[in-house]
Amino acid sequence: MTDTASDDPSRHSDTAPGAEFGEEDVGEGFRAYVMGLALASLLTVASFITVKFHFVYAPAIPVALFTFAIAQMGVHLVFFLHITTGPDNINNSMALAFGVLIVFLLMGGSLWIMSHLNGNMQLMNPYMQMHEMHMQQASPDQPDQQLMPPLPPDRQPAGKAPQP
C-alpha cells in the first residue's frame, strides 16, 4: 500500500472501502475494517450510554436508539459487507432495497394491524370495566351472582325501559 494510491485523482470512487483491492492493497482493506470497528463501537457505546445515563430528554430516547441502530447497520453494510452501488454491486443494492421494503411492510403492517385490533377491543371497555367492577364487589358468599349485572338506569341504551 503506497500513499500515491489514495492521492490519485483518477481513482474510481464507486468501490466500497476495502471491497476491491489487489494483494498489495491489503493495508487499505485493513484500514477499512479498523474504521468500521471504530465507528460501530462508537455507535454501540452511544446507545448504551443513552440508556444508562439518561442525558437525553426521556421521550426522545427511543428515537435516539433507532438512529444509532440504523447508523450502525449502515456502517456494517459499508465497511464489513462492502455493499455499494458500484457496477458489480448494483444487484446487491437492489436486493437490499427490496429486502428493506419487505421488512418494513412486515413489521409496520403487523404493528399497525395489531394496534387497530387493540383499539377496537377497547371500544367495549366502559361496559367491560363496569362488569369487572361489579365482579369485584361481589362477595364470595354469593357464588350464584348473575354473570352480567344490569346496567344502572342512567346508562340504559335509548328506547329500553329501565328494569323494575
Added chain:
Amino acid sequence: MTSGTAALPSGGAKRRHDPNRLGHLSGGQGTSRASGHGTGGPAPKRIVVGYGFWLFILSDIVMFSAFFASYAVLHNGTDGGPDGRELFDLGNTAVETGCLLLSSFTCGLASLAVIVRRKLAFYAAMAVTGLLGATFIGLEANEFAGLVMKGDGPDRSAFLSSFFSLVGLHGIHVSIGLLWLLTMMAQVFAKGFRSDINRRVMCFALFWHALDIVWVALFTVVYLMGVLA
C-alpha cells in the same frame, strides 16, 4: 477458474485507475469488464456467488423481521409476570455485543488473510472469531438458563415466549455459524486456498457480518428498549 488467484482481483496497478474496467476514464484506460456493460461478458464467479448468498441472507433477515414483529406485538403481554426492566442485565448484553462486534472484525481480518494467502494469519483470525462467538453463545445460554431457573421460561408469558424465540433464533444462527467456521478452517487446512474454498470463506464472512447486523437490531429493540419501558 481453477487457478488459485482467478477468483480474486489481480493486476493491482491497472485496477487502481479503473477498478471496475469501465473504460470511462479520460485516458480510456482498460476495457469494460463489468457485467451489464456490453463488452463485459458474464460477471466473475465471486460476484455471482456473493449475490446468491446475499439473497439468502436477505431472506433470512425477512424471517427475523417476522420474529421481531411478533415480539413488538407481544412485548406488553407479560400476564402479570416480570417485564424487561426486571429481567434484563445490560452489563451482560454489553459484553455479548462487544464479543460479537470484535468477532465481526476478526472475521474481516480472516478474509484479508485469504487475499494475501497467509494460512497462519487465517487460522489465528478464525480461531479468535470462533472463541468470541463461543463466548457470546455461552453468555446467552447462561442468561437463558438463569431465566428458566427463576421460573421465567418461555412458558411464563407471551412476552417471554416471543423473547426466547427471537433471541434463541439468533443464538441458533450463531451456533450454526460456529460449526461453519470450524468447517472452513478444516477445509483450508485440507485443501488450501483453492478458489472454491475462498468463495466459501467469503460466504461465511457475509453470514457472520449479517448476524452482527441482526444483533444490532436485537440489542436495541429487545434489551435497550426493554429496559426503558
